[in-house]
Amino acid sequence: MEKLISEDVFPTEAEIIQSVEVLFNELLHFRSGENLLLYVDEGSDLRVANLIKRCVENRGGQAEILRLSKTVVLDKQVLELCNAIRNGSFQVMCELSEQYFYLTKAWRIALEAGIRVYSLAGLDSASFVRCVGNVNHFAMFKFGLKLKKILQTTRHLHIKSQSGTDIRMRMGFTLRIARFSGRRLYRLITRFCGSPQSFIGDPGGILDGKTYATFLGGQIAFRGIPRTIEGIAVIDGYLWPPDEIGSLEKPLVLKIEQGRIVEIGGCSEKSKILKERFRGQPIEIEHFCIGFNPGARLPSKILEAERVFGSISIGIGKGAFHTDGVIKSPSLKMDNKLIEENGSFISAQLSGFRPNSFKKL
Structure with missing residues:
Protein backbone atom coordinates (compact mmCIF):
# COMPACT_ATOMS: atom_id res chain seq x y z
CA MET A 1 0.00 0.00 0.00
CA ASN A 134 1.52 22.79 16.88
CA VAL A 135 -1.24 22.00 19.38
CA ASN A 136 -2.06 23.47 22.79
CA HIS A 137 -2.67 20.08 24.41
CA PHE A 138 -3.97 21.41 27.71
CA ALA A 139 -6.63 23.59 26.03
CA MET A 140 -7.60 20.61 23.87
CA PHE A 141 -7.83 18.35 26.94
CA LYS A 142 -10.00 20.93 28.71
CA PHE A 143 -12.35 20.93 25.72
CA GLY A 144 -12.53 17.12 25.96
CA LEU A 145 -13.52 17.38 29.63
CA LYS A 146 -16.31 19.80 28.67
CA LEU A 147 -17.59 17.32 26.10
CA LYS A 148 -17.45 14.53 28.67
CA LYS A 149 -19.48 16.58 31.13
CA ILE A 150 -22.18 17.17 28.50
CA LEU A 151 -22.24 13.46 27.62
CA GLN A 152 -22.58 12.52 31.27
CA THR A 153 -25.87 14.41 31.59
CA THR A 154 -27.31 13.10 28.30
CA ARG A 155 -30.07 10.50 28.10
CA HIS A 156 -30.77 10.48 24.34
CA LEU A 157 -28.20 11.05 21.60
CA HIS A 158 -28.76 11.58 17.86
CA ILE A 159 -26.06 11.68 15.15
CA LYS A 160 -26.86 12.92 11.63
CA SER A 161 -24.89 14.02 8.57
CA GLN A 162 -25.73 15.52 5.19
CA SER A 163 -24.35 12.37 3.57
CA GLY A 164 -27.10 10.29 5.20
CA THR A 165 -25.95 9.24 8.67
CA ASP A 166 -28.90 8.98 11.06
CA ILE A 167 -28.20 7.14 14.33
CA ARG A 168 -30.09 7.27 17.62
CA MET A 169 -29.19 5.76 20.98
CA ARG A 170 -30.07 5.98 24.67
CA MET A 171 -27.28 6.57 27.17
CA GLY A 172 -29.00 5.26 30.33
CA PHE A 173 -28.71 5.58 34.12
CA THR A 174 -25.67 3.28 34.49
CA LEU A 175 -23.59 6.05 32.99
CA ARG A 176 -23.98 8.18 36.10
CA ILE A 177 -23.17 5.36 38.51
CA ALA A 178 -20.08 4.30 36.56
CA ARG A 179 -18.66 7.80 36.31
CA PHE A 180 -18.44 8.14 40.10
CA SER A 181 -17.52 4.59 41.03
CA GLY A 182 -15.05 3.56 38.34
CA ARG A 183 -14.60 0.68 35.96
CA ARG A 184 -14.94 -2.08 38.57
CA LEU A 185 -18.54 -1.10 39.41
CA TYR A 186 -19.22 -0.64 35.69
CA ARG A 187 -18.24 -4.28 35.11
CA LEU A 188 -20.45 -5.43 38.00
CA ILE A 189 -23.41 -3.51 36.58
CA THR A 190 -22.81 -5.03 33.15
CA ARG A 191 -22.70 -8.53 34.64
CA PHE A 192 -25.87 -7.91 36.66
CA CYS A 193 -27.78 -6.51 33.67
CA GLY A 194 -26.63 -9.39 31.48
CA SER A 195 -25.59 -7.15 28.58
CA PRO A 196 -23.14 -4.30 27.86
CA GLN A 197 -24.16 -0.86 29.08
CA SER A 198 -23.31 2.69 28.07
CA PHE A 199 -19.93 4.23 28.83
CA ILE A 200 -17.96 7.44 28.41
CA GLY A 201 -14.17 7.53 28.22
CA ASP A 202 -11.72 10.23 29.22
CA PRO A 203 -10.29 12.64 26.63
CA GLY A 204 -6.82 11.11 26.89
CA GLY A 205 -3.65 12.55 25.38
CA ILE A 206 -1.86 13.52 28.61
CA LEU A 207 -0.05 11.19 31.02
CA ASP A 208 -0.39 12.04 34.70
CA GLY A 209 -0.35 10.36 38.09
CA LYS A 210 -3.51 8.40 37.28
CA THR A 211 -3.03 7.74 33.55
CA TYR A 212 0.02 5.73 32.49
CA ALA A 213 -0.98 4.80 28.93
CA THR A 214 -2.77 6.93 26.36
CA PHE A 215 -3.10 7.93 22.70
CA LEU A 216 -2.61 11.18 20.82
CA GLY A 217 -5.07 13.71 22.22
CA GLY A 218 -8.11 15.15 20.47
CA GLN A 219 -10.71 12.43 20.89
CA ILE A 220 -13.29 11.17 23.39
CA ALA A 221 -15.00 7.77 23.18
CA PHE A 222 -18.52 6.83 24.25
CA ARG A 223 -21.24 4.29 23.58
CA GLY A 224 -24.96 4.25 24.26
CA ILE A 225 -26.76 1.16 25.56
CA PRO A 226 -26.09 -1.25 22.67
CA ARG A 227 -29.64 -2.57 22.27
CA THR A 228 -30.86 1.02 21.75
CA ILE A 229 -28.40 1.92 18.96
CA GLU A 230 -30.36 2.09 15.70
CA GLY A 231 -29.99 3.73 12.29
CA ILE A 232 -27.62 4.28 9.38
CA ALA A 233 -23.90 5.17 9.52
CA VAL A 234 -22.49 6.63 6.30
CA ILE A 235 -18.70 6.28 6.47
CA ASP A 236 -17.38 8.93 4.08
CA GLY A 237 -13.98 9.87 5.52
CA TYR A 238 -11.78 6.86 6.20
CA LEU A 239 -12.01 3.24 7.34
CA TRP A 240 -9.26 0.98 8.67
CA PRO A 241 -8.49 -1.89 8.90
CA PRO A 242 -8.27 -3.52 6.41
CA ASP A 243 -5.53 -1.70 4.49
CA GLU A 244 -7.43 -2.16 1.23
CA ILE A 245 -10.11 0.36 2.24
CA GLY A 246 -8.52 3.45 3.81
CA SER A 247 -9.70 6.69 2.14
CA LEU A 248 -13.21 6.61 0.71
CA GLU A 249 -14.13 8.33 -2.55
CA LYS A 250 -17.51 6.59 -2.35
CA PRO A 251 -18.99 6.08 1.12
CA LEU A 252 -19.75 2.84 2.91
CA VAL A 253 -23.25 2.52 4.37
CA LEU A 254 -23.80 0.50 7.56
CA LYS A 255 -27.28 -0.41 8.77
CA ILE A 256 -27.50 -0.75 12.56
CA GLU A 257 -30.12 -2.64 14.53
CA GLN A 258 -29.92 -3.09 18.31
CA GLY A 259 -26.24 -2.26 18.39
CA ARG A 260 -25.17 -4.57 15.57
CA ILE A 261 -24.32 -4.04 11.91
CA VAL A 262 -26.90 -6.03 9.95
CA GLU A 263 -26.12 -4.77 6.45
CA ILE A 264 -23.06 -3.32 4.66
CA GLY A 265 -23.65 -1.33 1.48
CA GLY A 266 -22.46 1.72 -0.40
CA CYS A 267 -19.26 1.48 -2.44
CA SER A 268 -19.59 -1.91 -4.11
CA GLU A 269 -15.86 -2.70 -4.21
CA LYS A 270 -15.00 -1.70 -0.65
CA SER A 271 -18.22 -3.00 0.89
CA LYS A 272 -17.25 -6.46 -0.42
CA ILE A 273 -13.87 -6.13 1.28
CA LEU A 274 -15.48 -5.16 4.60
CA LYS A 275 -18.03 -7.97 4.36
CA GLU A 276 -15.22 -10.46 3.77
CA ARG A 277 -13.33 -9.20 6.83
CA PHE A 278 -16.32 -9.92 9.09
CA ARG A 279 -17.64 -12.93 7.20
CA GLY A 280 -19.54 -15.28 9.49
CA GLN A 281 -19.23 -13.06 12.58
CA PRO A 282 -21.73 -10.78 14.31
CA ILE A 283 -20.54 -7.16 13.98
CA GLU A 284 -21.17 -5.23 17.19
CA ILE A 285 -20.87 -1.48 17.82
CA GLU A 286 -17.93 -1.14 20.19
CA HIS A 287 -17.78 2.65 20.47
CA PHE A 288 -18.25 6.08 18.93
CA CYS A 289 -15.61 8.82 19.14
CA ILE A 290 -15.76 12.59 18.74
CA GLY A 291 -12.64 14.14 17.17
CA PHE A 292 -11.24 17.56 18.10
CA ASN A 293 -7.51 17.79 17.25
CA PRO A 294 -7.10 20.99 15.19
CA GLY A 295 -4.06 19.62 13.35
CA ALA A 296 -5.73 16.43 12.12
CA ARG A 297 -6.60 16.16 8.43
CA LEU A 298 -7.84 13.74 5.81
CA PRO A 299 -6.53 11.66 4.13
CA SER A 300 -4.34 10.19 6.83
CA LYS A 301 -3.75 7.10 8.93
CA ILE A 302 -6.62 6.13 11.22
CA LEU A 303 -5.10 7.62 14.40
CA GLU A 304 -5.18 11.06 12.80
CA ALA A 305 -8.31 10.53 10.68
CA GLU A 306 -10.57 9.87 13.67
CA ARG A 307 -9.30 13.03 15.41
CA VAL A 308 -10.28 15.43 12.60
CA PHE A 309 -11.98 18.37 14.31
CA GLY A 310 -15.72 17.80 14.52
CA SER A 311 -15.71 14.31 13.01
CA ILE A 312 -17.37 11.28 14.58
CA SER A 313 -15.96 7.80 14.17
CA ILE A 314 -17.64 4.47 14.79
CA GLY A 315 -15.80 1.39 16.03
CA ILE A 316 -17.17 -1.99 14.99
CA GLY A 317 -16.07 -5.51 15.84
CA LYS A 318 -14.74 -6.76 19.14
CA GLY A 319 -11.40 -6.53 20.89
CA ALA A 320 -8.36 -6.85 18.67
CA PHE A 321 -10.63 -7.69 15.70
CA HIS A 322 -11.75 -4.12 15.38
CA THR A 323 -12.39 -1.57 12.60
CA ASP A 324 -12.90 2.22 12.79
CA GLY A 325 -14.78 4.35 10.27
CA VAL A 326 -14.88 8.16 10.11
CA ILE A 327 -18.05 10.22 9.48
CA LYS A 328 -17.26 13.71 8.16
CA SER A 329 -19.04 16.92 9.25
CA PRO A 330 -21.77 15.38 11.44
CA SER A 331 -24.46 17.07 13.48
CA LEU A 332 -24.93 15.94 17.06
CA LYS A 333 -27.98 16.35 19.28
CA MET A 334 -28.03 15.48 22.97
CA ASP A 335 -31.50 15.44 24.53
CA ASN A 336 -32.76 17.42 21.51
CA LYS A 337 -30.15 20.16 22.07
CA LEU A 338 -27.90 20.77 19.07
CA ILE A 339 -24.31 20.46 20.29
CA GLU A 340 -22.64 20.26 16.88
CA GLU A 341 -23.84 21.24 13.43
CA ASN A 342 -22.13 20.05 10.23
CA GLY A 343 -18.83 19.52 12.03
CA SER A 344 -18.87 22.78 14.06
CA PHE A 345 -19.48 22.79 17.82
CA ILE A 346 -22.21 25.35 18.56
CA SER A 347 -23.24 24.57 22.14
CA ALA A 348 -23.05 27.50 24.54
CA GLN A 349 -21.23 25.17 26.95
CA LEU A 350 -18.42 24.89 24.41
CA SER A 351 -18.22 28.61 23.64
CA GLY A 352 -14.68 29.92 23.46
CA PHE A 353 -13.35 26.62 22.15
CA ARG A 354 -12.54 26.75 18.44
CA PRO A 355 -9.81 24.98 16.44
CA ASN A 356 -7.57 28.06 16.47
CA SER A 357 -7.76 28.23 20.28
CA PHE A 358 -6.02 24.83 20.43
CA LYS A 359 -3.06 25.89 18.32
CA LYS A 360 0.20 27.10 19.77
CA LEU A 361 0.87 30.79 19.29
Whole structure:
Protein backbone atom coordinates (compact mmCIF):
# COMPACT_ATOMS: atom_id res chain seq x y z
CA MET A 1 0.00 0.00 0.00
CA GLU A 2 1.40 3.43 -0.95
CA LYS A 3 2.35 5.76 1.86
CA LEU A 4 -0.19 8.46 2.65
CA ILE A 5 1.09 12.04 2.65
CA SER A 6 -0.64 14.25 5.23
CA GLU A 7 0.13 17.55 3.51
CA ASP A 8 2.31 18.96 0.75
CA VAL A 9 4.72 20.75 3.11
CA PHE A 10 7.62 18.53 4.15
CA PRO A 11 8.56 19.65 7.68
CA THR A 12 12.12 20.60 8.47
CA GLU A 13 14.27 18.73 10.94
CA ALA A 14 14.03 21.69 13.31
CA GLU A 15 10.22 21.57 13.23
CA ILE A 16 10.20 17.87 14.02
CA ILE A 17 12.69 18.30 16.87
CA GLN A 18 10.58 21.14 18.28
CA SER A 19 7.57 18.80 18.17
CA VAL A 20 9.59 16.08 19.93
CA GLU A 21 10.27 18.59 22.71
CA VAL A 22 6.50 19.14 23.07
CA LEU A 23 6.02 15.37 23.21
CA PHE A 24 8.71 15.00 25.87
CA ASN A 25 7.92 18.01 28.05
CA GLU A 26 4.12 18.26 27.89
CA LEU A 27 2.90 14.74 27.16
CA LEU A 28 5.46 12.15 28.31
CA HIS A 29 7.00 14.18 31.18
CA PHE A 30 10.28 12.74 29.95
CA ARG A 31 13.19 13.13 32.37
CA SER A 32 16.89 13.26 31.60
CA GLY A 33 18.52 9.84 31.69
CA GLU A 34 15.33 7.88 31.01
CA ASN A 35 15.29 5.12 28.41
CA LEU A 36 12.72 4.84 25.63
CA LEU A 37 11.46 1.93 23.54
CA LEU A 38 10.14 2.93 20.11
CA TYR A 39 8.45 0.32 17.94
CA VAL A 40 7.80 0.80 14.24
CA ASP A 41 6.58 -1.11 11.20
CA GLU A 42 6.21 -0.50 7.46
CA GLY A 43 3.55 2.15 8.16
CA SER A 44 5.89 4.27 10.31
CA ASP A 45 7.89 7.36 9.40
CA LEU A 46 11.48 6.49 10.36
CA ARG A 47 12.47 10.14 10.14
CA VAL A 48 10.32 10.80 13.21
CA ALA A 49 11.62 7.70 15.01
CA ASN A 50 15.28 8.57 14.40
CA LEU A 51 14.87 12.17 15.58
CA ILE A 52 13.06 11.03 18.75
CA LYS A 53 15.96 8.63 19.36
CA ARG A 54 18.48 11.44 18.92
CA CYS A 55 16.60 13.69 21.37
CA VAL A 56 16.54 10.91 23.98
CA GLU A 57 20.30 10.48 23.65
CA ASN A 58 20.83 14.25 23.91
CA ARG A 59 19.07 14.03 27.29
CA GLY A 60 21.44 11.35 28.52
CA GLY A 61 19.15 8.38 27.94
CA GLN A 62 19.08 5.46 25.54
CA ALA A 63 16.48 4.70 22.89
CA GLU A 64 15.87 1.42 21.12
CA ILE A 65 13.98 1.27 17.82
CA LEU A 66 12.27 -2.11 17.45
CA ARG A 67 11.28 -2.89 13.86
CA LEU A 68 8.19 -5.06 13.55
CA SER A 69 6.93 -6.47 10.26
CA LYS A 70 3.29 -6.37 9.20
CA THR A 71 3.96 -9.46 7.08
CA VAL A 72 4.36 -11.43 10.34
CA VAL A 73 1.16 -12.53 12.12
CA LEU A 74 0.11 -10.27 15.00
CA ASP A 75 0.76 -12.90 17.70
CA LYS A 76 4.43 -13.10 16.68
CA GLN A 77 4.74 -9.31 16.62
CA VAL A 78 3.28 -9.19 20.13
CA LEU A 79 5.79 -11.82 21.32
CA GLU A 80 8.68 -9.85 19.84
CA LEU A 81 7.49 -6.65 21.51
CA CYS A 82 6.97 -8.41 24.85
CA ASN A 83 10.50 -9.80 24.72
CA ALA A 84 11.92 -6.33 24.04
CA ILE A 85 10.03 -4.94 27.05
CA ARG A 86 11.16 -7.76 29.35
CA ASN A 87 14.79 -7.70 28.21
CA GLY A 88 15.22 -3.93 28.33
CA SER A 89 15.24 -1.28 31.00
CA PHE A 90 12.73 1.32 29.82
CA GLN A 91 10.76 4.02 31.58
CA VAL A 92 8.83 5.11 28.48
CA MET A 93 7.43 3.31 25.42
CA CYS A 94 6.17 5.03 22.28
CA GLU A 95 4.03 3.37 19.60
CA LEU A 96 4.89 4.59 16.09
CA SER A 97 3.78 1.42 14.31
CA GLU A 98 0.64 1.68 12.20
CA GLN A 99 -0.59 -1.47 13.93
CA TYR A 100 -2.09 -0.85 17.37
CA PHE A 101 -0.99 -3.01 20.32
CA TYR A 102 -3.14 -1.59 23.14
CA LEU A 103 -5.47 -4.61 23.13
CA THR A 104 -2.58 -7.07 23.36
CA LYS A 105 -0.63 -8.26 26.39
CA ALA A 106 2.33 -6.07 25.33
CA TRP A 107 0.78 -2.94 26.84
CA ARG A 108 -0.26 -4.86 29.96
CA ILE A 109 3.29 -6.11 30.48
CA ALA A 110 4.67 -2.61 29.93
CA LEU A 111 2.31 -1.09 32.48
CA GLU A 112 3.05 -3.82 35.01
CA ALA A 113 6.73 -2.91 34.62
CA GLY A 114 5.93 0.74 35.41
CA ILE A 115 6.53 1.94 31.85
CA ARG A 116 4.63 5.01 30.59
CA VAL A 117 3.06 4.26 27.20
CA TYR A 118 2.07 6.71 24.45
CA SER A 119 0.62 5.86 21.04
CA LEU A 120 1.29 7.94 17.91
CA ALA A 121 0.39 5.02 15.67
CA GLY A 122 1.40 5.62 12.06
CA LEU A 123 1.88 9.42 12.22
CA ASP A 124 4.18 10.69 9.48
CA SER A 125 6.45 13.72 10.00
CA ALA A 126 3.90 16.27 8.75
CA SER A 127 1.13 14.80 10.93
CA PHE A 128 3.50 14.69 13.90
CA VAL A 129 4.26 18.41 13.59
CA ARG A 130 0.62 19.40 13.02
CA CYS A 131 -1.01 17.15 15.64
CA VAL A 132 1.69 17.13 18.33
CA GLY A 133 4.00 20.11 17.92
CA ASN A 134 1.52 22.79 16.88
CA VAL A 135 -1.24 22.00 19.38
CA ASN A 136 -2.06 23.47 22.79
CA HIS A 137 -2.67 20.08 24.41
CA PHE A 138 -3.97 21.41 27.71
CA ALA A 139 -6.63 23.59 26.03
CA MET A 140 -7.60 20.61 23.87
CA PHE A 141 -7.83 18.35 26.94
CA LYS A 142 -10.00 20.93 28.71
CA PHE A 143 -12.35 20.93 25.72
CA GLY A 144 -12.53 17.12 25.96
CA LEU A 145 -13.52 17.38 29.63
CA LYS A 146 -16.31 19.80 28.67
CA LEU A 147 -17.59 17.32 26.10
CA LYS A 148 -17.45 14.53 28.67
CA LYS A 149 -19.48 16.58 31.13
CA ILE A 150 -22.18 17.17 28.50
CA LEU A 151 -22.24 13.46 27.62
CA GLN A 152 -22.58 12.52 31.27
CA THR A 153 -25.87 14.41 31.59
CA THR A 154 -27.31 13.10 28.30
CA ARG A 155 -30.07 10.50 28.10
CA HIS A 156 -30.77 10.48 24.34
CA LEU A 157 -28.20 11.05 21.60
CA HIS A 158 -28.76 11.58 17.86
CA ILE A 159 -26.06 11.68 15.15
CA LYS A 160 -26.86 12.92 11.63
CA SER A 161 -24.89 14.02 8.57
CA GLN A 162 -25.73 15.52 5.19
CA SER A 163 -24.35 12.37 3.57
CA GLY A 164 -27.10 10.29 5.20
CA THR A 165 -25.95 9.24 8.67
CA ASP A 166 -28.90 8.98 11.06
CA ILE A 167 -28.20 7.14 14.33
CA ARG A 168 -30.09 7.27 17.62
CA MET A 169 -29.19 5.76 20.98
CA ARG A 170 -30.07 5.98 24.67
CA MET A 171 -27.28 6.57 27.17
CA GLY A 172 -29.00 5.26 30.33
CA PHE A 173 -28.71 5.58 34.12
CA THR A 174 -25.67 3.28 34.49
CA LEU A 175 -23.59 6.05 32.99
CA ARG A 176 -23.98 8.18 36.10
CA ILE A 177 -23.17 5.36 38.51
CA ALA A 178 -20.08 4.30 36.56
CA ARG A 179 -18.66 7.80 36.31
CA PHE A 180 -18.44 8.14 40.10
CA SER A 181 -17.52 4.59 41.03
CA GLY A 182 -15.05 3.56 38.34
CA ARG A 183 -14.60 0.68 35.96
CA ARG A 184 -14.94 -2.08 38.57
CA LEU A 185 -18.54 -1.10 39.41
CA TYR A 186 -19.22 -0.64 35.69
CA ARG A 187 -18.24 -4.28 35.11
CA LEU A 188 -20.45 -5.43 38.00
CA ILE A 189 -23.41 -3.51 36.58
CA THR A 190 -22.81 -5.03 33.15
CA ARG A 191 -22.70 -8.53 34.64
CA PHE A 192 -25.87 -7.91 36.66
CA CYS A 193 -27.78 -6.51 33.67
CA GLY A 194 -26.63 -9.39 31.48
CA SER A 195 -25.59 -7.15 28.58
CA PRO A 196 -23.14 -4.30 27.86
CA GLN A 197 -24.16 -0.86 29.08
CA SER A 198 -23.31 2.69 28.07
CA PHE A 199 -19.93 4.23 28.83
CA ILE A 200 -17.96 7.44 28.41
CA GLY A 201 -14.17 7.53 28.22
CA ASP A 202 -11.72 10.23 29.22
CA PRO A 203 -10.29 12.64 26.63
CA GLY A 204 -6.82 11.11 26.89
CA GLY A 205 -3.65 12.55 25.38
CA ILE A 206 -1.86 13.52 28.61
CA LEU A 207 -0.05 11.19 31.02
CA ASP A 208 -0.39 12.04 34.70
CA GLY A 209 -0.35 10.36 38.09
CA LYS A 210 -3.51 8.40 37.28
CA THR A 211 -3.03 7.74 33.55
CA TYR A 212 0.02 5.73 32.49
CA ALA A 213 -0.98 4.80 28.93
CA THR A 214 -2.77 6.93 26.36
CA PHE A 215 -3.10 7.93 22.70
CA LEU A 216 -2.61 11.18 20.82
CA GLY A 217 -5.07 13.71 22.22
CA GLY A 218 -8.11 15.15 20.47
CA GLN A 219 -10.71 12.43 20.89
CA ILE A 220 -13.29 11.17 23.39
CA ALA A 221 -15.00 7.77 23.18
CA PHE A 222 -18.52 6.83 24.25
CA ARG A 223 -21.24 4.29 23.58
CA GLY A 224 -24.96 4.25 24.26
CA ILE A 225 -26.76 1.16 25.56
CA PRO A 226 -26.09 -1.25 22.67
CA ARG A 227 -29.64 -2.57 22.27
CA THR A 228 -30.86 1.02 21.75
CA ILE A 229 -28.40 1.92 18.96
CA GLU A 230 -30.36 2.09 15.70
CA GLY A 231 -29.99 3.73 12.29
CA ILE A 232 -27.62 4.28 9.38
CA ALA A 233 -23.90 5.17 9.52
CA VAL A 234 -22.49 6.63 6.30
CA ILE A 235 -18.70 6.28 6.47
CA ASP A 236 -17.38 8.93 4.08
CA GLY A 237 -13.98 9.87 5.52
CA TYR A 238 -11.78 6.86 6.20
CA LEU A 239 -12.01 3.24 7.34
CA TRP A 240 -9.26 0.98 8.67
CA PRO A 241 -8.49 -1.89 8.90
CA PRO A 242 -8.27 -3.52 6.41
CA ASP A 243 -5.53 -1.70 4.49
CA GLU A 244 -7.43 -2.16 1.23
CA ILE A 245 -10.11 0.36 2.24
CA GLY A 246 -8.52 3.45 3.81
CA SER A 247 -9.70 6.69 2.14
CA LEU A 248 -13.21 6.61 0.71
CA GLU A 249 -14.13 8.33 -2.55
CA LYS A 250 -17.51 6.59 -2.35
CA PRO A 251 -18.99 6.08 1.12
CA LEU A 252 -19.75 2.84 2.91
CA VAL A 253 -23.25 2.52 4.37
CA LEU A 254 -23.80 0.50 7.56
CA LYS A 255 -27.28 -0.41 8.77
CA ILE A 256 -27.50 -0.75 12.56
CA GLU A 257 -30.12 -2.64 14.53
CA GLN A 258 -29.92 -3.09 18.31
CA GLY A 259 -26.24 -2.26 18.39
CA ARG A 260 -25.17 -4.57 15.57
CA ILE A 261 -24.32 -4.04 11.91
CA VAL A 262 -26.90 -6.03 9.95
CA GLU A 263 -26.12 -4.77 6.45
CA ILE A 264 -23.06 -3.32 4.66
CA GLY A 265 -23.65 -1.33 1.48
CA GLY A 266 -22.46 1.72 -0.40
CA CYS A 267 -19.26 1.48 -2.44
CA SER A 268 -19.59 -1.91 -4.11
CA GLU A 269 -15.86 -2.70 -4.21
CA LYS A 270 -15.00 -1.70 -0.65
CA SER A 271 -18.22 -3.00 0.89
CA LYS A 272 -17.25 -6.46 -0.42
CA ILE A 273 -13.87 -6.13 1.28
CA LEU A 274 -15.48 -5.16 4.60
CA LYS A 275 -18.03 -7.97 4.36
CA GLU A 276 -15.22 -10.46 3.77
CA ARG A 277 -13.33 -9.20 6.83
CA PHE A 278 -16.32 -9.92 9.09
CA ARG A 279 -17.64 -12.93 7.20
CA GLY A 280 -19.54 -15.28 9.49
CA GLN A 281 -19.23 -13.06 12.58
CA PRO A 282 -21.73 -10.78 14.31
CA ILE A 283 -20.54 -7.16 13.98
CA GLU A 284 -21.17 -5.23 17.19
CA ILE A 285 -20.87 -1.48 17.82
CA GLU A 286 -17.93 -1.14 20.19
CA HIS A 287 -17.78 2.65 20.47
CA PHE A 288 -18.25 6.08 18.93
CA CYS A 289 -15.61 8.82 19.14
CA ILE A 290 -15.76 12.59 18.74
CA GLY A 291 -12.64 14.14 17.17
CA PHE A 292 -11.24 17.56 18.10
CA ASN A 293 -7.51 17.79 17.25
CA PRO A 294 -7.10 20.99 15.19
CA GLY A 295 -4.06 19.62 13.35
CA ALA A 296 -5.73 16.43 12.12
CA ARG A 297 -6.60 16.16 8.43
CA LEU A 298 -7.84 13.74 5.81
CA PRO A 299 -6.53 11.66 4.13
CA SER A 300 -4.34 10.19 6.83
CA LYS A 301 -3.75 7.10 8.93
CA ILE A 302 -6.62 6.13 11.22
CA LEU A 303 -5.10 7.62 14.40
CA GLU A 304 -5.18 11.06 12.80
CA ALA A 305 -8.31 10.53 10.68
CA GLU A 306 -10.57 9.87 13.67
CA ARG A 307 -9.30 13.03 15.41
CA VAL A 308 -10.28 15.43 12.60
CA PHE A 309 -11.98 18.37 14.31
CA GLY A 310 -15.72 17.80 14.52
CA SER A 311 -15.71 14.31 13.01
CA ILE A 312 -17.37 11.28 14.58
CA SER A 313 -15.96 7.80 14.17
CA ILE A 314 -17.64 4.47 14.79
CA GLY A 315 -15.80 1.39 16.03
CA ILE A 316 -17.17 -1.99 14.99
CA GLY A 317 -16.07 -5.51 15.84
CA LYS A 318 -14.74 -6.76 19.14
CA GLY A 319 -11.40 -6.53 20.89
CA ALA A 320 -8.36 -6.85 18.67
CA PHE A 321 -10.63 -7.69 15.70
CA HIS A 322 -11.75 -4.12 15.38
CA THR A 323 -12.39 -1.57 12.60
CA ASP A 324 -12.90 2.22 12.79
CA GLY A 325 -14.78 4.35 10.27
CA VAL A 326 -14.88 8.16 10.11
CA ILE A 327 -18.05 10.22 9.48
CA LYS A 328 -17.26 13.71 8.16
CA SER A 329 -19.04 16.92 9.25
CA PRO A 330 -21.77 15.38 11.44
CA SER A 331 -24.46 17.07 13.48
CA LEU A 332 -24.93 15.94 17.06
CA LYS A 333 -27.98 16.35 19.28
CA MET A 334 -28.03 15.48 22.97
CA ASP A 335 -31.50 15.44 24.53
CA ASN A 336 -32.76 17.42 21.51
CA LYS A 337 -30.15 20.16 22.07
CA LEU A 338 -27.90 20.77 19.07
CA ILE A 339 -24.31 20.46 20.29
CA GLU A 340 -22.64 20.26 16.88
CA GLU A 341 -23.84 21.24 13.43
CA ASN A 342 -22.13 20.05 10.23
CA GLY A 343 -18.83 19.52 12.03
CA SER A 344 -18.87 22.78 14.06
CA PHE A 345 -19.48 22.79 17.82
CA ILE A 346 -22.21 25.35 18.56
CA SER A 347 -23.24 24.57 22.14
CA ALA A 348 -23.05 27.50 24.54
CA GLN A 349 -21.23 25.17 26.95
CA LEU A 350 -18.42 24.89 24.41
CA SER A 351 -18.22 28.61 23.64
CA GLY A 352 -14.68 29.92 23.46
CA PHE A 353 -13.35 26.62 22.15
CA ARG A 354 -12.54 26.75 18.44
CA PRO A 355 -9.81 24.98 16.44
CA ASN A 356 -7.57 28.06 16.47
CA SER A 357 -7.76 28.23 20.28
CA PHE A 358 -6.02 24.83 20.43
CA LYS A 359 -3.06 25.89 18.32
CA LYS A 360 0.20 27.10 19.77
CA LEU A 361 0.87 30.79 19.29
